[in-house]
Amino acid sequence: MNLKSTIRFAALLLALGAAGLVHAAELPQFETAVQQLAAATVTVRMIALSAAPPAGEADPLAKQPKSPSRVTVCTGVAISAKQIVTCLRYESGSRLRVTLADGRQADAELKVIDHFSTLAILQLQDLEVPPISLAAQDPAAGRWVVSAAGWGAAPAVQTFGMIGAVDRQIPGADLPPLLECDLRGAATAAGSGIVNPDATLAGIVVAVQKPNDDAPRTYAVPSKHIQRLLASQAADKVIVLQRRRPTLGLTLAAGSKAETVVVEKVAADGPAAQAGIAKGDQVLAVDGLYIRSVYQAIGPVLAKQPGDKIRLKVLQGEKLALVEVTLGGGVEFPNQLAQLGGDRRLLTDPRIELARLAAKDPNLQDPLAAMEVAGEDEQPVDPRDEQIEILQRAIDRYAKLIEFYQQQLDAQRDKVKQLEAKQATAD
Structure with a gap:
């Protein structure tokens, strides 16, 4: 909450207290929940290393990376000592790196990814993180909750609010029914845990409402979906749960x-x-x-x-x-992750994407050496900047497509001219 909202909230509590409707003993105590959530919260980075296309396979629609590495930063929550649940749009071949608030880091392996909820389970290799338990019951509207977003080697960004609605469906989005909370989402909020006063995990953040000082809204997948991922995992392979x-x-x-x-x-x-x-x-x-x-x-x-x-x-x-x-x-849906929908005026995908390393150092060999955690060498990217970047990429792709077809058209014109010349010679 910002200062203005906090003052309004405090004034409301004072007014209700004066009327005898609210007592301090009725408000939940979050000290234990905050401590356990902070300990279980990590920062997840997906490092998509660029690869040169095979010789002779020039695809005008292929994405053209601007840098040696694109880094996507979001949050994860430990549900066991070596397992992290997060909201991840995984790109094949990417390296997954987890950072704790105390600066320790380790690689992680993708174990399960769910195309319906966009949740993923990662397996830590060298670190153990204090876990948080899953809630035994479905969340209820009107319940107080706390959330925390990872921020690299720094304390998690915590926020406090209430579940305003359950089973909320976003028009145009492919996501399951969500929890709607009046929590203010951070730039890395994707994958953040939403925790009840008893320190149990109620849900995982997948989207936030675009900045609005008067009505912050955060949307989360209920934690019951995590159980589905845990039940499907296998020891020797990555499990991809298709939408069916x-x-x-x-x-x-x-x-x-x-x-x-x-x-x-x-x-x-x-x-x-x-x-x-x-x-x-x-x-x-x-x-x-x-x-x-x-x-x-x-x-x-x-x-x-x-x-x-x-x-x-x-x-x-x-x-x-x-x-x-x-x-x-029934039948499986096309092989793609759930999307927020075509109307992006209300919601944004709360994660940071960094693709500016090449501009800083064209000869950079190890992008991890230049940026160990979000917030040190790079500043958070405003979600609007991310959308502009996406649009710019689309424009670049269509420009390459136009150039490709222009080349094809020029080649066909040359063939026509050659045929006309041969015909003229024959006559």
Whole structure:
């Protein structure tokens, strides 16, 4: 919170206290949670070393790196002594480096990456970090929380606030339902832990609202998704969890009455049949959301993954029932990580990308020697600068594409001229 927001908040507490509505004993104590979260928080750097394309394979759409190395900086949280969970858009062949607040560093290996939640689990090689426990229950709206973002060899940047909403879906984003918190996100907030007063991990930050002094918002993936990653890991290989279309095992249709939805068909031995859903049942609500059309029923299903549970409120004859269905697995989505969506006016990806080492030293051989931690040799990049950089790269790529096709067009013109010359000679 900034000074103005802090003063407003303090004034509100004083007013409520004077009215006898709030007592100091009712406010949570975060000392233990803050200490444990700070100890478990690390800075994660992904070093994407550039590689020259094979001879004769000039692709006009290929990314052209501006420097010998591009470094992406975000945060991670230890969930065991040698395992870190973070929010990572991993690039193949990149080196992963973890920095503790006391300056110690170690390489890490990617173990699991989830294309649905964008979460990843890293395995530390030479260091052990004090871990933090996962919350046993789903987060609830109105709960006080604290978060911490790594900042290299420096104390973590901590912020305090409240979970304003759960199961928040961002229009246009491919992410699962998120926690919305009134936490102010730091530049390296991606991968930050959000912790309850009892020092248990409630979620991992994946996006923040663009700077707004009056209404800071941070969005986090609930920690239950971490359990899915932990259950899928293997000792001898990297596991990539693709986004898959979940299935209910039934077909819905509009009912005979206006704004009603009924079960038209149930797949034998499918998830719905196993839960007791039958043909002709009327579906009233999906995960607590009352529906009036088939379209409204599909949304909550697509926000989940196979193995997740969904609650259906159905009318079976004259009997009202609340049925829990474990979703089955369908086809895989294209091989890509979840995105924040096309409308980037509200949200930003809270991570730092540094690609300016070549400008400082064209002959730089070891980029790690020049920049051991974020904040020493480089200053944080404003998210708006990052977007400008992305747009500039897109412009560069299209310029190269235009140049490529211009060369092809010139070559075809030369062939036409040669054919015309041969024809003229023959005549």
